[in-house]
Amino acid sequence: MIPFDVRVGQGYDVHALVAGRPLILGGVTIPHDKGLLGHSDADALLHALTDALFGAAGLGDIGRHFPDTDPAFAGADSRVLLREAAARVRAAGYAIGNVDATVIAQAPKLAPHVNGMVENIAQDLGIAVERVNVKAKTNEKLGYLGRQEAIEAQAVALLLRCEGESKD
Ligand SMILES: Nc1ccn([C@@H]2O[C@H](COP(=O)(O)O)[C@@H](O)[C@H]2O)c(=O)n1
Ligand SMILES: C[C@@]1(CO)OP(=O)(O)OP(=O)(O)OC[C@H]1O
DSSP states (O other), X not given: OOSEEEEXXXXXXXXXXXXXXXXXXXXXXXXXXXXXXXXXXXXXXXXXXXXXXXXHHTOOXXXXXSOTTOGGGTTOOHHHHHHHXXXXXXXXXXXXEEEEEEEEOSSSOOGGGHHHHHHHHHHHHTXXXXXXXXXXXXXXXXXXXXXXXXXXXXXXXXXXXXXXXXXX
């Protein structure tokens, strides 16, 4: 019996940077000459977080829950998807302990927008801002990220379940 179940999950996403799209990361629209291409609003940070949550709960991945072949998700606000993911994780019996993420973007400078991202994520997950961390890195001008052809995000999530008994 494990009375205190701790689960970790990891998530990753990458979307191409193209002209004519808004740049949305962590639910914040960031002024830039290019934005991320995707079926939804292509918020790579929220997609990585969503996958980290599903992974920690053993619930598969974002594409299983919100298929990119489903017109219902065309242009979707990824904050809505993140909120629904958090609800499904809670329905599986877990509380969200903390989340941490890194956005790899050669440009633009994300630091001025990080607090807004953290506030959005905390609100969508229903947890305190102290339990959410977002970091930004360039790719030191290397590769497709360094050439500003894409933005990548990586995330981890910790889930907790306190109960008298578990499946094990
Ligand atoms: N798009 C970005 C990338 C980085 N930052 C901030 O700069 C710091 C240094 O980044 P390096 O990739 O050069 O190590 C990083 O810790 C961030 O605070 C940023 O704001 N936006
Ligand atoms: C979010 C979904 C669904 O609209 O589409 P995209 O915006 O293309 O994002 P991606 O991270 O490629 O995969 C998840 C998809 O199911």
